Amino acid sequence: MSKKRIVFITALITLSLLGLVAVQLFWIQNAIVVKEEQLSHNVAAAMQSVVHKIETQEAVAALAHWKNRANEAEELAKAERELQRHQIRVQDQLVQSQKKLASKQSFDEQNIAADRVRNVEDMRESQRSLTRQQDAFSRYYYQQPV
Numbered sequence: 001m002s003k004k005r006i007v008f009i010t011a012l013i014t015l016s017l018l019g020l021v022a023v024q025l026f027w028i029q030n031a032i033v034v035k036e037e038q039l040s041h042n043v044a045a046a047m048q049s050v051v052h053k054i055e056t057q058e059a060v061a062a063l064a065h066w067k068n069r070a071n072e073a074e075e076l077a078k079a080e081r082e083l084q085r086h087q088i089r090v091q092d093q094l095v096q097s098q099k100k101l102a103s104k105q106s107f108d109e110q111n112i113a114a115d116r117v118r119n120v121e122d123m124r125e126s127q128r129s130l131t132r133q134q135d136a137f138s139r140y141y142y143q144q145p146v
Helices: 003-143
Strands: none
């Protein structure tokens, strides 16, 4: 082989190797760009996931807060209803007490009236007895000779 040919083949092989190195550098750079894009995409997805989890936690906390407020409002309403029931019971007891008092007063008034009736009957009986005694005395007195 001639020296020219060896130089030509060596130059051709060198150019081929340089071409292969250039292609590899192109693909390596392309792979780096793709990996950077994947990393950016993965970071963005992770950030979205974290944001979603935080928003979910905040929503759950807000719901729990509002549920507690609703429970407090429900308990307050329940307490108000219980207070109203208690007030109604107290009013009913007051009415019952007033009825008992009125009944007792009525009973006392009835007793007083019954006592008055008895007193009147006793007075009438006393008057009848007195009248009988007067009649008896009169008969006795007028029947005696003077």
